[in-house]
Amino acid sequence: MLKFVIYGDTVKNLNKTFTCKYAVIRRDDMTVIAEMDFFPDCNRSLMYRDGRYVRFLPLLQNDIMGGDTLINELTIRAGYHE
Numbered sequence: 001m002l003k004f005v006i007y008g009d010t011v012k013n014l015n016k017t018f019t020c021k022y023a024v025i026r027r028d029d030m031t032v033i034a035e036m037d038f039f040p041d042c043n044r045s046l047m048y049r050d051g052r053y054v055r056f057l058p059l060l061q062n063d064i065m066g067g068d069t070l071i072n073e074l075t076i077r078a079g080y081h082e
Contacts, residue, residue, distance in 0.1 A: 021037055
């Protein structure tokens with residue numbers, strides 16, 4: 001499990017030089033959520049915020065992300081639809 005410090009500074013200029021290699025930026029208001037020197041080495045991961053820390057947990061191939069099609073995906077996996 002990886003932990004990173006959260007920053008609440010708004011990015012005024014996207015050409016700003018970050019002190020780290022990667023930054024997670026919220027698209028709505030261009031706020032820097034986290035800065036890190038390395039990114040999790042996995043294809044898919046979930047980001048959890050806990051106070052001032054961010055944790056990235058890797059997703060397995062059979063893990064499903066909830067969205068508009070979640071019910072359809074679950075019924076297909078259960079064998080009710082093709």
